[in-house]
Amino acid sequence: MSLAYTQERAGELIENANSIKNKVHNLSNGKTTLVCVSKLKPASDIQALYDAGYRHFGENYVQELIEKAKVLPKDIKWHFIGGLQTNKCKDLSKNITNLHVVETIDTIKKAKKLNDTRKQMISEDPSNFGKVGVCVQVNTSGEEQKSGCQPGDELDELIKVILEECDCLEFHGLMTIGSYGASHSEGLNPEFSLLAEVKEHVISKFNLSDIQISMGMSGDFVQAIKQGSTSVRVGSSIFGSRPPNNGH
16 A cells, blocks of 8 residues: 655645635634545545645544554544444454544444443553544434434443443534435535534533534535534535545
8 A cells, every 4th residue: 555645636625625724724624534435446635635744534434544554653643433233343443553533433333332342452452442432423313324323322331331331432413424315405504503503412421521523524514613612523625526435
């Protein structure tokens, strides 16, 4: 996996990323993190942006993230933002020392599997492995095909388990993926409004000072920030259109 890139490609990526970063900064007064989503793009693209000062990168596929993390700098803050199967939690925990946050935890089983495997790695190699941040994915659109907890008792129980039983996980906050219709309509996005409401509920219920909310992608990050997002996940506006998914 080559990390070599052309100056032409680097210039294109940096121009795109800087444009998005400036929008994010201006909209949020510097309070929102830009995560550059590099799925199905070469590691060399990430290296080019890393060399320009970017550190937060998001990936959707476990095996792709593992392969990229092997060759790229160890101070990258990796965000796993794809659908997560329980049996893949072990692979993430064991293979990526600089796994910053898993944003798509939506069951107690996944949280416990991620925690237990990370605990094992910390005990075996404490100098390289530390705690992993997690966001709980919330299904704010009610779409059956979407992952995520339903707001209410299911969500509360999962957060309770993370806070009380998963000592190798750090609860960062909540994540959602807006539906196409809500993300491409004018005005307030009701799904983002719902996540903001859930955030206030969680802070109150669990007596937390504050939590993050990750919402907004290339097509709707501006609205997401206006509605309180503290982390936006932008891919195609930075890296360009993606190749076919080749069976990931």
